Amino acid sequence: MAKDFYGELQLGILGGGQLGRMLIQEAINYNVNVHVLDPDKNAPCRKLCNQFECGSLSDYQTVYRFGKGLDMITIEIEKVNVDALEKLEEEGVLVYPQSRVIRLIQDKGMQKQFFKQNNIPTSPFQLISNKEALGNTQFQFPFIQKLRKDGYDGKGVKKILSVDDLDNAFEEPSIIEEIVDFEKEIAVIVARNDRGDVSTFPMVEMEFNPQANLVEFLISPSTYSFEIQQQAEDIAKKLANDLQIVGLLAVEMFLTKTGEILVNELAPRPHNSGHQTIEGNFTSQFGQHLRAIFNLPLGNTAARTNAVMINLLGEDKYEGLAVYEGVEEVLAMDGVYVHLYGKKYTKPFRKMGHVCIVSDDREMAIVNARKVQEILKVIA
Structure with a gap:
């Protein structure tokens, strides 16, 4: 980097949600000046950064104006104006991950084509231009339909079980893919810096909330065989190198019942899928992301102990000013770390925080996590 730390570097974050908030908490250790752009005037980052601007992440002029004069920009959400980031890159602002990477990942169809072109294992898929084209597909029912753009946190995904579901399918450009008969959903987070160093965090196992389709329960490290874990980490490293990304890349995968x-x-x-690294690993995912974009040596990703992460979601049927029930009770338990995201209002299944439970005894960590799930609630 052209500038050292010590308060000189001007870092911009597009997005002021919980990921940006936890990134700022780590960035304070590097003494950089953090600027944040977010459309919500009550965004969780608003009081933690050096400069907060309320504005659209998808508007060209807003993003360009925000980035002008900064040394570096990173993101906490993919739905940003990539054209503005490209222009800023041309003018010498460092953008990590690079605008070309963001553009590719914004489009699930382009993602899938990238997997195919680079021999990355993925489920069979087909690009669909509109709902009418669904009626002409050769795919067998049932299958999954995903919007190519703007889907996140389980939104933009539909199961098409039979011809009866076609009327309710998405109209917009989408992909359809075979429903994978998986044993477990797994993930690997990989980091790559500008000098080409690549490092993975240990593979984690995930369970999803069936209603919200959000990660609800995550266990680290995995107890699957070394061969399976190594294969997952190798795939993540290949993706990081094929993309030539600078920064973090989270790779969500299926482990099928046949071991694929x-x-x-x-x-x-x-x-x-990396929140548990704050307490569970020697380097957190947020620290690793900063190391990668600052082109510093990547940190030790080994697990310190067993860690279970649970998402703290807004309870169903509650909407309004957030009230947290059971915080004191769970904090009285050993190895429980509560992270509240500073969101003023709750609504059903909104991510309001997470809790990490650590223990040298893996089963005890899981048992305690289940207790926390029962006790800690976000209502209004």
Whole structure:
């Protein structure tokens, strides 16, 4: 980097949600000046950064104006104006992950084509231009339909079980893919810096909330065989190198019942599948992302202990000013770390925080995590 730390570097983050908040908490250790752009005037980052601007992430002029004069820009959400980032890159602002990587990952169809072109294992798929084209597909029912753009946190995904579901299918450009008969959903987070160093975090196992389709329960490290874990990490490293990304890349995968690993989706930023690294690993995913974009040596990703992460979601049927029930009770338990995201309002299944439970006894960590799930609630 042209500038050293010590308060000189001006870092911009597009997005002021919980990922940006936790990134700022780590960036304070590097003494950089953090600027944040977010459309929500009550965004979780608003009081933690050096400069907060309320504005659209998808508007060209807003993003360009925000980035002008900064040394570096990173993201905590992919839905940003890539044309503005390209222009800023041309003018010498460092953008990590690079605008070309963000553009590719914004489009699930382009993602899938990239997997195919680079021999990355993934489920069979087909690009669909509109709902009418669904009626002409050769795919057998049932299958999954995903919007090519703007889907996140389980939104933009539909199961098409039979011809009866076609009327309710998405109209917009989408992909359809075979439903994978998986044993477990897994993830690997990989980091790459500008000098080409690549490092993975240990593979994690995930369970999803069936209603919200969000990660609800994550266990680290995995107890699957060394061969399976190594294969998953090798796939993540190949993706990072094929993309030539600078920063973090979260790779969500399926482990099938026949032992095959298939890549599902990518996220070029800190990710829900890495929150447990704050307490559970020698380097957190947020620290690693900063090391990668600052082109510093990558940190030790080994697990310190067993860690279970649970998402703290807004309870169903509650909407309004957030009220947290059971915080004191769970904090009285050993090895429980509560992270509240500073969101003023709750609504059903909104991510309001997460809790990490650590223990040298893996089963005890899981038992305690289940207790926390029962006790800690976000209502209104």
